[in-house]
Amino acid sequence: MPTQLISLDEIRAARERIAPTALVTPFVHSTSFSRMTGRDIWFKAENLQRTGSFKIRGAMNVLTQLDAAARATGVVAASAGNHAQGVALAAQSTGVPATVFMPETAPLPKVQATKEYGAKVRLTGTSLEDAVVAARSFAKDTGARFLHPYDDTTIMTGQGTLGIEVAEQIPDASTVVIPVGGGGLMGGSAAALKALRPDIRIAGVEIVTANTYNLSRERGRPTPVPPRPTVADGIAVHEPSQLAFDHIEAFVDELVTVNDPQAMQAVAFLLERTKLMVEASGAVGVAALLDGKLDDLPDPLVIVLSGGNIDLLLLNRVIRGGLAAAGRFAWYRVRIPDVPGQLAGLLDVIASNGGNVVSVEHYREEGGVPVGFTEVLIAVETRGREQSGELRTALGEYGLLE
Numbered sequence: 001m002p003t004q005l006i007s008l009d010e011i012r013a014a015r016e017r018i019a020p021t022a023l024v025t026p027f028v029h030s031t032s033f034s035r036m037t038g039r040d041i042w043f044k045a046e047n048l049q050r051t052g053s054f055k056i057r058g059a060m061n062v063l064t065q066l067d068a069a070a071r072a073t074g075v076v077a078a079s080a081g082n083h084a085q086g087v088a089l090a091a092q093s094t095g096v097p098a099t100v101f102m103p104e105t106a107p108l109p110k111v112q113a114t115k116e117y118g119a120k121v122r123l124t125g126t127s128l129e130d131a132v133v134a135a136r137s138f139a140k141d142t143g144a145r146f147l148h149p150y151d152d153t154t155i156m157t158g159q160g161t162l163g164i165e166v167a168e169q170i171p172d173a174s175t176v177v178i179p180v181g182g183g184g185l186m187g188g189s190a191a192a193l194k195a196l197r198p199d200i201r202i203a204g205v206e207i208v209t210a211n212t213y214n215l216s217r218e219r220g221r222p223t224p225v226p227p228r229p230t231v232a233d234g235i236a237v238h239e240p241s242q243l244a245f246d247h248i249e250a251f252v253d254e255l256v257t258v259n260d261p262q263a264m265q266a267v268a269f270l271l272e273r274t275k276l277m278v279e280a281s282g283a284v285g286v287a288a289l290l291d292g293k294l295d296d297l298p299d300p301l302v303i304v305l306s307g308g309n310i311d312l313l314l315l316n317r318v319i320r321g322g323l324a325a326a327g328r329f330a331w332y333r334v335r336i337p338d339v340p341g342q343l344a345g346l347l348d349v350i351a352s353n354g355g356n357v358v359s360v361e362h363y364r365e366e367g368g369v370p371v372g373f374t375e376v377l378i379a380v381e382t383r384g385r386e387q388s389g390e391l392r393t394a395l396g397e398y399g400l401l402e
Contacts, residue, residue, distance in 0.1 A: 003246035006153060006188065008195035011160040018060040018158060021093045025049050025162075027169045027302075032273035037289060040299035042170055046162065047278045047308030051113070053234075054162055054185050054306050055086025055149075061158025062147055063094045071096050076144040078102070078135035080128050081110030082234055082307050083149040088117030099138060101131040107233075107311040127227060129239065150182025151241035160188025166302055167196040174298035177285040179306045180204040180213055180255070181235030183244025189304075190251035201297050203254040205284040207232040207263065212240045213248055214255045221245075231260045231318060234281030234307055254297065261325035262287040268322030270305070280318060282307035327385030329358075331377060332395055338364065338374040346376065346395075353391045356381040 025046050033041040046054045063075065074097030077087040084100045091098030098119040102111055105126055115121050124134045132148070139146035147155060162185065166176055176193055180186045190202050206214055209228040216223045222240040230236050248255070258266075266286035270278050278286075285303040288294050294301065310318065323329035336342040343360075350357055358379040369375050382388045 003243055004153075005247060005250055006157050006160060006191050008192060010157050011164060011188065011192045014057075014061040014157045015161040015164060017064040018057055018161060021050065021060050021090065022056050022161070023049055024165055028274060028276070030274055033269075033286070033289070036273075039289070039301055041289070042173070042300055042302045043274070043276070044162070044166055044169075044302055044304045045276060047276060047282055047305045051082070051085040051089050051117075052307055052309040053082040053086065053282070054159060055082045056089055057086075057161050058152070058155035058158035058184060058188075059083070059086040059090035059147060060093070062145070062152070062154045063090045063096050065154065066094075066096065066145065070145055073142065074098060074144045075147055076101070076135050076138050076142070077147040077149070078128065078131035079149055080106050080131075080233055080236075081114075082309055083147075084110065084114040084119070084121070085117060085309070087147055088114045088119035092118040099135075099144065101135040101138070103127055103131050107309075107314070109311050110309060113309075128237070129227075150184035150237070151243055152184070153243060156184045156188040156243065156247070158188070159185045160192045162304070163189030163192030164196070166304075167193055170300060170302055173197075173200065173300050173302045175201040175203060175294070175301045177203045177205060177288065177294060177297075177301065177303045179235055179281060179284045179304065180206045180248070181210070181237045181281065183213060183237075183241065183248055185304075185306060186252060187244045187247030191247055194251045201253050202251060203256065203288070203294060203297060204248065204252050205288045205293075206255065206257050207235055207281070207284060208257040208259045210236045210238055211257045212238060213245065214257055216240050216245050217249065217255055230280075231314075231321070232263050232280040232284060234279060234309075235284065236281075256288050256293040258284050258287040258291060258293070261321060262291050264318045264322035265325040266290060266322070267310070268319045268326070271319070276305065277308050277310065277315075278305045279307050279310040323381075327388045328382055330380050330382060330388045330391070332380065332392065334376050334378065334395055335369070335373050336376060338372055343376065346378075349394050350378065350380060350391065353394050354383065354387055355391050
């Protein structure tokens with residue numbers, strides 16, 4: 001049976017319901033990214049939404065419509081982080097008991113934030129799919145309303161309120177770029193945008209390790225992909241829904257993918273150029289822009305920054321990875337004779353080529369290092385790919401290995 005697509009009237013009604021709790025997030029015109037890409041670039045800063053992501057929109061739309069009996073029984077959800085926090089805050093705002101199942105691997109800050117919003121958190125399994133199974137079982141046993149993170153019409157309708165805001169705040173936008181995980185934000189927002197602006201172009205961006213809707217589009221049906229690790233954990237969805245698939249096929253013009261290094265580079269550039277902290281999942285649209293995957297789409301171009309909940313312990317690794325992808329941070333392994341003065345000469349080569357040494361590690365007894373030699377692993381900050389390449393060439397005479 002064909003999916004009933006959500007309507008603009010439904011999304012407008014959801015907007016009225018969630019208005020007391022969900023923020024109308026700001027738009028930011030980026031001079032830096034516009035200059036860098038030769039485009040007219042705008043960001044929809046949903047990372048500044050309450051709970052740090054768009055998820056509060058859908059959760060509030062569900063909880064504000066519960067009857068008295070359902071409110072007393074409560075709700076249950078499964079999430080690796082952002083949906084959990086959205087449900088927890090929505091439950092707190094409406095006085096509804098909430099239980100959230102999260103994978104044991106969920107980032108600690110997201111687990112703690114969910115608890116602080118008042119939800120009961122249960123850690124189970126190692127994947128989102130494990131948490132969903134546990135949450136569904138809990139709902140069956142208790143009668144609690146199960147809030148699926150994306151395979152739920154009411155959730156999707158709430159997420160679609162972002163699309164109305166985009167159309168109102170940047171009425172001359174020609175392209176809107178939205179991250180795609182489960183597809184709830186994309187499906188709802190695309191439905192709103194196409195109803196208000198049939199001519200607008202809509203592009204979705206997936207992380208390549210969870211490219212389920214790209215694959216589904218190729219095969220003409222919802223197609224799961226095997227779980228694989230990624231820094232963009234918030235959109236690492238491996239099981240597509242028929243609901244989201246049908247909305248994406250009806251309203252989304254382009255689907256592209258980016259990889260982890262590109263997403264990390266986008267996180268680093270956003271923090272450096274706009275002072276906005278965005279998680280990798282929320283930055284994939286910027287990654288697609290920087291990689292040239294949006295070049296055929298018209299300006300003004302609006303990119304949705306869908307979330308900003310990043311573990312600070314992970315942030316340093318992400319920034320380093322992003323700078324490495326941009327050629328501004330590099331590691332060199334060099335083999336030199338193990339005699340006085342060789343290390344000083346090596347460091348002088350780096351200094352004379354404008355590199356800034358961050359760390360130096362020596363390896364003498366490691367397997368494969370010949371007697372009389374030492375291997376040196378050097379981390380260096382550079383100004384970009386050109387200088388990084390020049391430095392690699394200069395180090396070649398010192399026995400560069402990698």
